Amino acid sequence: MTPTITAFADSPDGGVGLARDMRVRWALEEVGQPYDVKLVSFGEMKQPAHLSRNPFGQIPTFEDGALKLFESGAIIFHIAEQHPGLLPTEPQARMRAIMWMFAALSTLEPPIIDLEQSGFIDRGQPWESDARMEVLKDRIRVRLQQLADWLGDSDWLDGDFSAGDLMMIMVLRRLEGDNLVEDYPTLVAYMARGMARPAYGRAYDAQHQVYLAASAAR
Amino acid sequence: MTPTITAFADSPDGGVGLARDMRVRWALEEVGQPYDVKLVSFGEMKQPAHLSRNPFGQIPTFEDGALKLFESGAIIFHIAEQHPGLLPTEPQARMRAIMWMFAALSTLEPPIIDLEQSGFIDRGQPWESDARMEVLKDRIRVRLQQLADWLGDSDWLDGDFSAGDLMMIMVLRRLEGDNLVEDYPTLVAYMARGMARPAYGRAYDAQHQVYLAASAAR
Numbered sequence: 001m002t003p004t005i006t007a008f009a010d011s012p013d014g015g016v017g018l019a020r021d022m023r024v025r026w027a028l029e030e031v032g033q034p035y036d037v038k039l040v041s042f043g044e045m046k047q048p049a050h051l052s053r054n055p056f057g058q059i060p061t062f063e064d065g066a067l068k069l070f071e072s073g074a075i076i077f078h079i080a081e082q083h084p085g086l087l088p089t090e091p092q093a094r095m096r097a098i099m100w101m102f103a104a105l106s107t108l109e110p111p112i113i114d115l116e117q118s119g120f121i122d123r124g125q126p127w128e129s130d131a132r133m134e135v136l137k138d139r140i141r142v143r144l145q146q147l148a149d150w151l152g153d154s155d156w157l158d159g160d161f162s163a164g165d166l167m168m169i170m171v172l173r174r175l176e177g178d179n180l181v182e183d184y185p186t187l188v189a190y191m192a193r194g195m196a197r198p199a200y201g202r203a204y205d206a207q208h209q210v211y212l213a214a215s216a217a218r
Numbered sequence: 219m220t221p222t223i224t225a226f227a228d229s230p231d232g233g234v235g236l237a238r239d240m241r242v243r244w245a246l247e248e249v250g251q252p253y254d255v256k257l258v259s260f261g262e263m264k265q266p267a268h269l270s271r272n273p274f275g276q277i278p279t280f281e282d283g284a285l286k287l288f289e290s291g292a293i294i295f296h297i298a299e300q301h302p303g304l305l306p307t308e309p310q311a312r313m314r315a316i317m318w319m320f321a322a323l324s325t326l327e328p329p330i331i332d333l334e335q336s337g338f339i340d341r342g343q344p345w346e347s348d349a350r351m352e353v354l355k356d357r358i359r360v361r362l363q364q365l366a367d368w369l370g371d372s373d374w375l376d377g378d379f380s381a382g383d384l385m386m387i388m389v390l391r392r393l394e395g396d397n398l399v400e401d402y403p404t405l406v407a408y409m410a411r412g413m414a415r416p417a418y419g420r421a422y423d424a425q426h427q428v429y430l431a432a433s434a435a436r
Contacts, residue, residue: 069317105291107289122350
């Protein structure tokens with residue numbers, strides 16, 4: 001059975017693969033699992049049909065037979081449990097790879113989303129402040145330095161490439177263009193290693209095609 | 219072998235169980251696993267000994283023989299895999315419980331932390347703004363309403379109590395005193411159900427004892 005994921009019909013990211021379906025596409029490509037994509041508009045995301053897939057009205061979701069999942073972390077973990085290639089088989093190494101998925105989502109991503117959201121929330125408002133944005137950036141810099149220190153000369157976070165790296169690289173990509181991650185050559189090289197993987201390329205192209213089609217239809 | 223977790227020697231939460239060791243203590247109590255606690259000061263958290271447990275210098279960590287873990291989500295998942303009681307055995311129900319752990323950490327917690335951190339970052343600064351705080355609160359209200367709609371008349375998020383409920387209730391507790399979650403009787407009752415569990419009470423008392431001892435020593 002071919003699973004179906006949902007993705008933005010018209011992604012606000014300009015087709016550069018920052019929407020969270022990219023993470024799931026990459027995981028599916030890594031394990032060689034074909035998938036169908038159902039595109040949903042912003043209006044459809046708030047309708048009952050989509051809320052039955054995800055009560056928070058977000059993408060991506062994942063449906064495979066009777067199983068309905070949301071949350072990119074949970075979907076990728078499920079894919080990694082069903083197929084070899086994204087988690088080590090040795091139990092402690094497997095658990096550490098899962099730990100890095102949680103670290104990407106719980107320790108790295110929240111201050112990065114905070115910076116992103118503050119950009120939207122503050123723009124043009126009386127409280128808008130460059131000094132405030134610098135405080136947010138400094139919090140992110142602390143995490144980036146710690147992550148770079150951890151990586152050192154290693155190719156990946158812990159042994160071979162895993163779902164933990166996939167998630168971490170996708171979280172770091174959210175900083176592209178912010179002049180933050182670019183200051184950490186270790187992290188730039190780490191991201192480049194991930195993005196050079198053929199599975200990443202296939203996933204990127206697939207989501208970019210959706211964007212091109214949506215643009216052509218406008 | 220008895221696992222060892224780390225916790226704040228002097229928790230900034232005033233002993234009310236909002237530090238993230240509480241989540242892990244609760245999980246350990248639910249499954250009946252005794253544990254040791256190593257208390258670390260804020261200074262020690264930035265030293266090599268603790269950074270070898272968690273490169274981001276945070277608590278809690280979990281050590282069991284050769285296995286070292288950080289991230290409360292990962293630690294609780296590990297405990298839930300090792301012991302019955304926190305995840306259903308039926309595979310799809312198990313996967314949905316794991317999904318709710320990710321939902322608590324990735325969809326509910328980030329805007330809640332953002333509100334909390336903005337309180338610290340903005341206080342007394344020229345950009346401090348009540349209107350900005352209201353925007354942050356409105357984002358949280360959207361999530362609380364969606365969660366209350368999902369719960370409806372159910373006791374727990376999906377079937378029996380699981381690690382997903384444990385994580386969700388601990389994330390919601392971060393809002394105590396903010397006059398937000400109090401507006402959703404469904405969520406107030408849900409939290410109360412979790413906090414009435416004997417394992418929660420034992421975990422709460424254990425962390426509170428640490429706080430009382432630290433206070434007495436001051």
